[in-house]
Amino acid sequence: MWQKFSRQGLTLGVALASGLLAQNLSAQTLEEVIVTAQKRSESLQDTPISISAYSAEAIENMGLNNVRDIGLATPSLQTPSFPTSSNNLGFFIRGIGNADSGILTKDNTVGVYYDGVYSGRSTGVLSDLVDLEQVEILRGPQGTLYGRNTTAGAISFTTRKPSGELSLDQTFTIGNMGYKRSLTSLDLPAVVGVKPSVSVVLTERDGWVDNDGAGKVPGGKYNDYYLEDKKGLRIALRYDEIERLVVDYAFDYADMDTTSPYFQYSGPTGPGMSIIGGDILASYNKRLERTYDAKTAQRRAFYLPLTSTKTRGQSLTVSYDINDFLTFKSITGYRAYDDDLSQNFADAFGGASGLHVNAVTDYEQYTQEFQLSGTTERWKYVGGLYYLKEKGVSDEQHFLDRGFVETTGIVALDSNGPCISGAFGAPPPACNLLDPMFYPAYLGEFTIDSEVESYAIFGQATWTPEILEDRLDLTFGARYTEDDRTAIRSNDGLLWNAFPPGKNSSSIDQPDWSLTADYRWTDAISTYIKASTAFRSGGSSPKALDFSETFDKEKLISYEMGLKSQWLDNRVRLNAAIYQTEIKDVILDYQPDPINQPSIINVFNTGEAEILGLEMDLLVAVTDNFQLGFNYAYIDYDISDAVFPDGSDRSDTSVLVWAPEHAYSVVADYYFNLPKLGELKAHLNYSWQDDQYALANTDQGEVEVQDYGMLNGRISLDAVQMLGGEWEFAVWAKNLTDEDNANYFIGQTASTYLQPRTYGLDLRLRY
Template sequence: MFRKIIMPFSGARSLLPLALGYSLITGAQADGLALEEILVTAEKRESSLQDTPISLLAFSNERLERFGITDLADVAGLAPNVTITPFPNSRSSLVVFMRGVGNNDSQTTQDPAVGVYIDGVYVARSVGLSSDVADLERIEVLRGPQGTLYGRNTTGGAINLITAKPSDEFGFSQKVGAGNRGFWQSLTKIESGKIGPVAGKLSYLKSGHDGWVENTGEGGNFGEERKEAGRVALRWDVSDSITVDYAYDFSEIEGPQHYYQKTVTLDPVLSTLFQLDSPASEGRQSKASWWRKADPSRTEISGHSLTVTWDTAIGQLKSITGYRELEESITQDYGAGDKFFEANVDIEQDQFSQEIQLVGDAGESWRYVAGLYYFEEESYEAEFNRGIGLVPGSYEPNEDRQIASEAEASAVYGQVTWSPEALAHRLDVTLGGRYTVDKRAATKDSSIYFSNGEQSGSDEWSNFNPSLTLDYAWTDQLSTFAKVVTAYKAGGYNVRSTEEGFQPPFDEENMTSYELGIKSSWLDNRMTLNAAVFHAEYEDLQTQQITDNSTIFLTDVYNVGEAEIDGFEMDLMAVLARGLTLQISYGYTDADFIEYLDQRETVASPIPGQNMANPDFGKNVADRTEMPYAPEHNYTVGLEYQRPLSGGNIQGGAMLTASVDYAWTDERYGTAFNDDMEGFKMDDYGIVNARLALSDIAVGEGDLEIAVWGRNLDDEEYKVHAISLGLYRSAIFGEPRSYGLDLKLSF
């Protein structure tokens, strides 16, 4: 069954309508008013996006290159019901939530709830997710649990980063860009073309920019960074039925962290007593300093992948082997200019994975996917923190810890789709299941907070995740689907815990989601309207609880209870006139805890660093909680206009493209439960972006593109992360207005 129905996408950060997986086609149809079909591999096989019964967004190669989307952080805001923000310790780590489900911590022993994959290889750690990928071809965002085909740690959803494969033809392109605050970028791509049975591709990306908070002290500006990324890809056509793909990639980031500025002083008397003198400001500061030099942080990531594809009589057999490693050294100061609290963290991690897939068909009525999966990783993490002591004016070590950990997972999965001939293959009934076994071991050594010295533990979890999907094509332009899907996130150990919180380990969490969706195309494919409504039941949630805001480096993780999530997503795209496209996307999430058991035995006393008995211990405090990173409403509106300047055809001659978009996000919280919830609140905000480009300019044998762009054009001040630190609240603000010019020459 193949239905050519095109699904509109959602956008926010870059130029929305153009950053989507759509483009106008005038050469394909006489009136030039149609939307292009997109192919995806979300279900492990290539299919039309509209034939895939998933709330799925896809961002195509042309749009990724055009708007400089080189990492996952660039996708922030491009999809409704998806939030991507930096983690406070490290800007290379991303906090990713979908439909109110995610993980707002970054540890080597605690897994994310949204799975990220590069060419089918699972990326276990959130550290480095903002690193550049030098040559992305497509990004697919799968919203909702994906436990059957993607497995553990996809209770929120999955994101596929798909890189460009080598071409059979020689090619070369060079892009350079410059902008305000010292922004510059260079992207080089070289295609060898096919030499015998082998083709290769080399991509190299380098960029940099100044920070938007000027450092009036020692060191670079806050948020300043230099990035470098490269990728080598080789494709060997062994025979007509066997293909081997190998790739090596690396990425590096260097520069001072973002600046946490003091927004509110909670207790002026104690702040004065402990000599915290830096002023608080609810508005974004343009100048600031740490009490000492702002040392740069560094992140280095690399990986190898080997994919062997064999077309057999029973289907396509694929082997995906991956190895990745990362190193990061972080220096972050939360003192807002005062000697209050700073963190110094070093992380090392390496992982190996092996997956075997079989994807095939049995006539027109049956399709199947089956697989075996194995994963293992080793991690090392060291942290040294300093903060205020009980004696006013003192600043002393308050935690050091070293963590060594190992994890191992194995799974078997399968999915079969029946499309009965009696209904003209318009109905698809898909049944799937996955069985997973997880093992984890961790050792923590802290000489300051752990009086017993070293603590260690190991445990094992297993889970079976079934799924059922019904998909019916009422016409070639209208289809609906209904699905029940499950997923789970593995248990683990909290290495940021208090002495009592390390053992026992926290348990797995589970998600069951019920979803109804519609995908439709109207007016000869001049308008597309897609929507989904969902209800999710969330059990045994893993949440972090801070016992004392003045010691935020200590958190305990508990399986606190249950939550229910209801929501709605709608995407509309319409061709209003020749070359003029309107896009509207909207997401709604109503996420609430039903049960949240306060498991803190002690809470902070009025004196920083001191605790007292918790009167709410063991009680259900759901009425005082918020599902983190779950804005109730978010929407985007965008307009794109394309006009050929020569040739009389929208695909021939030079092309002028103009676009503008507006994206709005509701208020949200950065934690589930805290005695100072307002300290973790981020207000609603809206962003305006625009771009003007002249492309397909003939230069000899090549094509030139010139583009000017602007982001956050009204210079909106908005918080991307906020925390409470006992005596005051602190926050990072988003990037101010930025603008620049790009030039790209391709042969």
């Protein structure tokens, strides 16, 4: 495997461990980037971790309004949308992730942090990003400082803190598809030493797949697919009037009404291809912007209520400098969400016509972290205690929105809710059906009640010995975690419900460690070697036939070599890393029949996986006014001893999902000062991803998304002094070339496609 890795990866040089794709272009040299990846503020070039970092200016120039945008711009990070929701994402770094990110009993592999507060679930993560100062993507296992469920890496969002002075930052955006966005950030003068700020964001967009045609019934809900209506609020307070003490409090709330992605039927056609009601006449292999019935090849509307997600969070961070060498920090966090999810898979599965899923989830988590950190002449250190408790209840219903004749006992859905039909599907008079000839078949309901409690103690120290002229840093970190969880599944008692009652529990303890040697050859060039471990906690599959079955923890060790360098008087920044990751007791999903039983998913431990990779980011100040960036990621992997629940060894056919072999992005930024007018800025970024598997380990063959690329651009006139304020005027476009590739598959017949080209105008006032 190393030979293949060498041929395709090392020919590019060494891999880049961190990247800032857009900078302040007013300087002749590249601007220093400060990160907090090691729980302290330090230069990106002094941090022996593979990191992509985006500043506030880069976020604006690239139009990174949500986490999906960041994923599209970062080759090492894949962010596929969750199939049943537009408010959820999966996160994959270096080929490691969780495809079923919306469930409560299986944890993610990428830790998401908001100002140091861990968010255990990614539901609601697609709310608009507000008041961001920086985003850091830490690539590779972060088990020592960030703990459980960071085997792939971590994403850290750092928000802007209140200034204590009156200021206003207002942005209005309009675009095609009815897109409208307003972002208001207001800083207020300090009151009794407390500095407040308030931010409000409002976003609307029409659905771009028109859901209309035959099949509508009075009172039914037929929203267009991909619709968005989002509202967000953030309040921040800072108190720093007492010497050595800083207190930060933040409250955030988001209310999102959206509709799900549209899955088209793209499978075979012909007589007998449909299990339920009629032959399949049409297959759709190009992006559709209208809904169709695969059985009639005519326009058809599908029952589609809104998905409503409400998230809320609070954080309290207290930092106190005990002396010049020791700082105490307390980070208290609370996050919660209520999610009412609706997805209609239309005719995408052929046999399961109009499969509609409704899931209602209530979730909350509490976290507490205590830290002691400090710096002396030769030591940098941080240590602490961590606690997490999370509880969640998820209730899921499945039904068909098309008539379905069955024997005695079928359940139909009428205007008042479920009701029992008569023999052979004949509805009794008590059922007030929306349409007696065209009523939904109710397939059952199950509920998951989950609880997790986790404790950890951790520490990391960096020693700079006197030898070698203080050029060598040695870092050792360790963490010990105890993780306990319980889960109960209940159902509505229907005989044909595929998910019978059950319960399970698990208790896991795990030590993790990291060891790093970082050597500075010159003030501008350093290399490091690193070994680190992490683990993903065990759990269970809510959609397994036997809920008493659990899977154990997944353990990982990673070996990494990296380069941090700046050249030509800081006009060129090249950071690089190559790595080898070894995973034991790999957690795999197994979907035996994604066409006829797409809801049944088994999760189990098996075998080992080895991942080899290369990452490279290059940023060049070509001239005083022009910067060019290049970011590349390569992945190769092998899975061995993959024994499946049926006893078969599928090592040769097992794959990692959302792990493109090659991915890259190119970024160009141009700046020009227009005397007495303002600053002209032009930005282009192109991102490309190789073929990648969207679904793994099925009995239906390979489920693969073909390679695709996207071009985005923005041109702005900034720093225009007018009417007592500073103005910015901008035009932008995403998917400029209107690529229409598929970007998700379920089985061989269900696919979604890239969003069409979007464009718009920004107007920004800073006062």
